[in-house]
Amino acid sequence: MAAVNFTLNGHPQTVDAVPAMPLLWVLRDTLGMTGTKFGCGMSLCGACTVHIDGQPQRSCVTPISAVAGKKVTTIEGLSPDRSHPIQMAWIEEDVPQCGYCQSGQIMTAAALLSKTSNPTDADIDEAMRNNICRCGTYEDIRRALHRAAELKRAGGAR
Amino acid sequence: MNRRNFLRSSAAAAGGLLIGCYLPERRRLSADTAAASNKLNAWVLVGNDDTVTLYIHKAEMGQGTVTSLSMLLAEELECDWSKIRTEFPGVDRAYGGFQGVVGSQSIRSSYNSLRQAGASAREMLVEAAAQKWGVDKSACRAEKSTVVNTASGARLTYGSLAEAAAKLPAPANVALKDPSQFKIVGKSMKRLDTPGKVDGSTTFGIDVRLPNMLYAVVERCPVFGGTVASFDDTKAKATPGVKSVVKISNGVAVIADSTWAAMEGRRKLVVQWDEGKVAAFSTPGITQAFADAVAQGGAPPARTVGDAAAALAGAAKKLDAVYQTPYLAHAPMEPLNCTAWVRPDGVEVWVSTQMQSGAQQIAAQKSGLPAQKVQIHTEYMGGGFGRRGGVDYIGEAVEVAKSAGVPVKVTWSREDDMRHDTYRPASYCRFAGGVDAEGWPVAWTASIACPSFAGANTSTEGVRDMAYTVPNFSVDYHNVDPGIPVSYWRSVGYSQNTFFAESFLDEMAHAGGKDPVEVRRRFLAKNPRLLATLELAAEKAGWGKPLPAGWGRGVSVVNNIGSNTVQIAEVSVAKGKVKVHRVVCAVDCGAVVNPAGVAQQIASGIAFGLSAALKGGVTIKNGRVEQGNFDRYDVVRIDEMPNVEVHIVPSQAASGGIGEASTPGIAPAVCNAIFAATGKRIRQLPIRPEDLA
Numbered sequence: 001m002a003a004v005n006f007t008l009n010g011h012p013q014t015v016d017a018v019p020a021m022p023l024l025w026v027l028r029d030t031l032g033m034t035g036t037k038f039g040c041g042m043s044l045c046g047a048c049t050v051h052i053d054g055q056p057q058r059s060c061v062t063p064i065s066a067v068a069g070k071k072v073t074t075i076e077g078l079s080p081d082r083s084h085p086i087q088m089a090w091i092e093e094d095v096p097q098c099g100y101c102q103s104g105q106i107m108t109a110a111a112l113l114s115k116t117s118n119p120t121d122a123d124i125d126e127a128m129r130n131n132i133c134r135c136g137t138y139e140d141i142r143r144a145l146h147r148a149a150e151l152k153r154a155g156g157a158r
Numbered sequence: 159m160n161r162r163n164f165l166r167s168s169a170a171a172a173g174g175l176l177i178g179c180y181l182p183e184r185r186r187l188s189a190d191t192a193a194a195s196n197k198l199n200a201w202v203l204v205g206n207d208d209t210v211t212l213y214i215h216k217a218e219m220g221q222g223t224v225t226s227l228s229m230l231l232a233e234e235l236e237c238d239w240s241k242i243r244t245e246f247p248g249v250d251r252a253y254g255g256f257q258g259v260v261g262s263q264s265i266r267s268s269y270n271s272l273r274q275a276g277a278s279a280r281e282m283l284v285e286a287a288a289q290k291w292g293v294d295k296s297a298c299r300a301e302k303s304t305v306v307n308t309a310s311g312a313r314l315t316y317g318s319l320a321e322a323a324a325k326l327p328a329p330a331n332v333a334l335k336d337p338s339q340f341k342i343v344g345k346s347m348k349r350l351d352t353p354g355k356v357d358g359s360t361t362f363g364i365d366v367r368l369p370n371m372l373y374a375v376v377e378r379c380p381v382f383g384g385t386v387a388s389f390d391d392t393k394a395k396a397t398p399g400v401k402s403v404v405k406i407s408n409g410v411a412v413i414a415d416s417t418w419a420a421m422e423g424r425r426k427l428v429v430q431w432d433e434g435k436v437a438a439f440s441t442p443g444i445t446q447a448f449a450d451a452v453a454q455g456g457a458p459p460a461r462t463v464g465d466a467a468a469a470l471a472g473a474a475k476k477l478d479a480v481y482q483t484p485y486l487a488h489a490p491m492e493p494l495n496c497t498a499w500v501r502p503d504g505v506e507v508w509v510s511t512q513m514q515s516g517a518q519q520i521a522a523q524k525s526g527l528p529a530q531k532v533q534i535h536t537e538y539m540g541g542g543f544g545r546r547g548g549v550d551y552i553g554e555a556v557e558v559a560k561s562a563g564v565p566v567k568v569t570w571s572r573e574d575d576m577r578h579d580t581y582r583p584a585s586y587c588r589f590a591g592g593v594d595a596e597g598w599p600v601a602w603t604a605s606i607a608c609p610s611f612a613g614a615n616t617s618t619e620g621v622r623d624m625a626y627t628v629p630n631f632s633v634d635y636h637n638v639d640p641g642i643p644v645s646y647w648r649s650v651g652y653s654q655n656t657f658f659a660e661s662f663l664d665e666m667a668h669a670g671g672k673d674p675v676e677v678r679r680r681f682l683a684k685n686p687r688l689l690a691t692l693e694l695a696a697e698k699a700g701w702g703k704p705l706p707a708g709w710g711r712g713v714s715v716v717n718n719i720g721s722n723t724v725q726i727a728e729v730s731v732a733k734g735k736v737k738v739h740r741v742v743c744a745v746d747c748g749a750v751v752n753p754a755g756v757a758q759q760i761a762s763g764i765a766f767g768l769s770a771a772l773k774g775g776v777t778i779k780n781g782r783v784e785q786g787n788f789d790r791y792d793v794v795r796i797d798e799m800p801n802v803e804v805h806i807v808p809s810q811a812a813s814g815g816i817g818e819a820s821t822p823g824i825a826p827a828v829c830n831a832i833f834a835a836t837g838k839r840i841r842q843l844p845i846r847p848e849d850l851a
Contacts, residue, residue, distance in 0.1 A: 035358020
């Protein structure tokens, strides 16, 4: 066990954990933040995607020791009130069905939008193709991502 | 920081007492006895603050049931849609003796009963208002969560009437609205469950947290049906965080203070298995057993029309074909899991399940307590697709929790989920067909071999019950079961048999030099609804219009779960790869509750069926599943999703199902389109590059 200090959704966080314990399980079991989902455990499905220093990363294969000193953002910290353009667009377009993969979809989409303000379909394919949805919400995700880009432009940078 | 995050961080700071705060709001509401006294019937509770709580006795796996059943209730209740909240109640006889979501039944089984429940509650509120005003009920009208006194214009809110209304007897024989008066039903409504699914606050089964809860994983025999011979848990028990190791009927459970610790402990277990007889089976041998059974013949017929053998003998042109499909895993995004707390006086189970009634029964059986001592907490499902209609994982969790004395959450890894599934059966079908001198099919025989969990019915559906009036037809069925567990998989037997039948009909059409839509038209002439659905799809898809070189269109017709769907796929094939560009789907599912929900489910079913057509396949080696994760069991990705156009046939006929409507038709529509594009006939799924080269 070792103490790891990092920033979680804008606040300092300390956890005492086995260094190899994946960030996913620290979030879910130790900290009770269950918005980040377990899907495959092998970085194959994207359900566990969080931002580490602004980059989308798979928390299921990220040992807690690797986030020491870094800024981690989870779905719970994306906005305080579902006001991130991606969340607003996801609500407008009613994207989720079962919803289980959507935390990961949203975190991946938010990262895309932060670096590409007006993503093309090809940009979306490239960024999103490693996030699996078994309900097949892909067309809604694509539409919502384009809509989120519009909302972001209309509301200024975020 | 919002309230939820605030609660989380303060609880985390308190250390260990993480609980309570994370319980879904609905359970806190249940504890509110003042509000509970305002329950008007099993489905409707009106709070003093005007919130309306609707108890959804089914379950939500993405199919939109929470929203569509709320619409049925709210339509007659005349409540303010923006003030609705929903809860999943426990298992209760008040809901008719069966609670579960299987067979795309939720709307069909609730269309009238939930409107009745909403109307009955509304009448109680109106009666309470009439008594308060001292006027006749006929002078009162309900609208948007208020009762209006039509003489004076006075209004009383539902919240102010709820307590009095709850004391009134439920009225008998409440008149339901004429559909022409509907304000909600039949309109596209936003899903009620979206907000919690975009901020991480929705609690799925896997997210349940309880005071003193422990976490477990189970090492199961890699061979189906195998049992534990012996095990050494010395190193597992020495793993940090591991609390105990227990043998259960199907394996060895490691119980720890986190999921990760349990997984780490499990890796250090040493288990010797008695593998049992399924270890003798591998996919090539299973396929051979299917082929042998069909070659041997002599299976009882599942349906016979006319004299297919005689018609075949006299046909101008004959064709034969063998079609095959593999076992398939369900692979819902939320791996199986279940949380159970077994106490001497009762059992509580928190689980994402399609089968609440069965959950209660298995928990009673495994705990030795009567069913009325078992409380089932229905959680949102991260996908079900039929897998969560099984209760094996629930019984297993109860077994694990029995030894612990505290709540235990059993989580399956992705590999556990994929290797201990109850699979869509692998299947094998040999067809013979004959066309007459004018090119029309006149004879069609089918012989199917596959394992079954429900006899010939589910094993031949999609062939046996086709709507086509082919004059001479027969199908027989051989139950060949190597012991791999099989069960319901979205659309069940149609998932393979529709691929077989709609592909072979296409073969017969081409053999006779006929247009595939024209052949279907001929044999659907006596089925006006299906024919109209076909015509709508053909028109919207531009059937017969030119396409670029290397492209093709394919059609499929399906009549399942009380609904009709016709799909026309547009594909292109290049360098051994198929790209599905567009799918037009016309659907007649009778009276529609939520058109937006229908469109979602059509696209969803297509994505599910397309994954199976292009990629899906579970193979067996020495009784073990070879695939374990999404690297070897791939599914359709965003860049492979076709543009799906849904066209709903307006109808006031009885509602059909929708969740499984579009899954069967996509594989044959795509494969028929591949034939149109390339002349290559796909007779085995998933489609392999060599089949297209």
